[in-house]
Amino acid sequence: xxxxxxxxxxxxxxxxxxxxxxxxxxxxxxxxxxxxxxxxxxxxxxxxxxxxxxxxxxxxxxxxxxxxxxxxxxxxxxxxxxxxxxxxxxxxxxxxxxxxxxxxxxx
Amino acid sequence: xxxxxxxxxxxxxxxxxxxxxxxxxxxxxxxxxxxxxxxxxxxxxxxxxxxxxxxxxxxxxxxxxxxxxxxxxxxxxxxxxxxxxxxxxxxxxxxxxxxxxxxxxxxxxxxxxxxxxxxxx
Numbered sequence: 001x002x003x004x005x006x007x008x009x010x011x012x013x014x015x016x017x018x019x020x021x022x023x024x025x026x027x028x029x030x031x032x033x034x035x036x037x038x039x040x041x042x043x044x045x046x047x048x049x050x051x052x053x054x055x056x057x058x059x060x061x062x063x064x065x066x067x068x069x070x071x072x073x074x075x076x077x078x079x080x081x082x083x084x085x086x087x088x089x090x091x092x093x094x095x096x097x098x099x100x101x102x103x104x105x106x107x
Numbered sequence: 108x109x110x111x112x113x114x115x116x117x118x119x120x121x122x123x124x125x126x127x128x129x130x131x132x133x134x135x136x137x138x139x140x141x142x143x144x145x146x147x148x149x150x151x152x153x154x155x156x157x158x159x160x161x162x163x164x165x166x167x168x169x170x171x172x173x174x175x176x177x178x179x180x181x182x183x184x185x186x187x188x189x190x191x192x193x194x195x196x197x198x199x200x201x202x203x204x205x206x207x208x209x210x211x212x213x214x215x216x217x218x219x220x221x222x223x224x225x226x227x228x
Contacts, residue, residue, distance in 0.1 A: 001169060034214045036152070043202060043218035044144075044152065049210050087152050091213035095168045096154040 006099035023088035032092035116222030129203030140212025
């Protein structure tokens with residue numbers, strides 16, 4: 001199976017800062033990569049699919065890039081509601097796999 | 108509005124069986140592939156299984172293959188997960204999720220709130 005590795009594990013950020021999260025695949029997944037946000041006590045929310053396409057209703061401050069094995073989620077200016085956990089998921093081959101997550105916390 | 112409501116989570120002994128259900132509303136159920144995804148308390152997300160819109164294609168995580176069976180009843184707008192040979196490591200919150208049409212169903216784009224399965228003696 002394809003192993004997805006996210007870094008860093010935790011990111012301490014002040015509101016208004018630019019945030020960059022990384023996701024690496026153990027083998028190429030082309031552009032078959034999604035990003036999810038999860039807040040405590042809530043279900044995950046799809047942010048990005050196809051590595052760079054924002055899902056419906058997702059603010060423009062969220063952007064995704066990359067292909068192959070290296071991917072990035074960027075939050076242009078972190079808002080208070082953006083704190084939580086972020087997960088990447090590959091959908092290139094079975095079984096589908098998630099990264100272990102990055103926690104974005106208030107600095 | 109898309110709604111997914113899971114049920115069936117309980118405390119069960121190791122080796123036991125359980126069937127989870129998910130009732131969908133707010134969209135044309137038989138247009139979409141459906142997923143089960145689980146999350147242990149305080150841990151990350153683990154994809155479990157997917158069934159195609161017509162029920163003919165099924166995929167599983169290696170950790171559940173041969174023990175879990177995903178199915179659906181399009182007439183009842185319902186998704187199921189039959190779980191046999193349960194182990195303590197299967198303890199988790201189980202989410203039902205709809206597969207995005209933009210990704211041929213492979214990415215979950217709407218999620219329920221989950222049902223808690225606890226495997227313990």
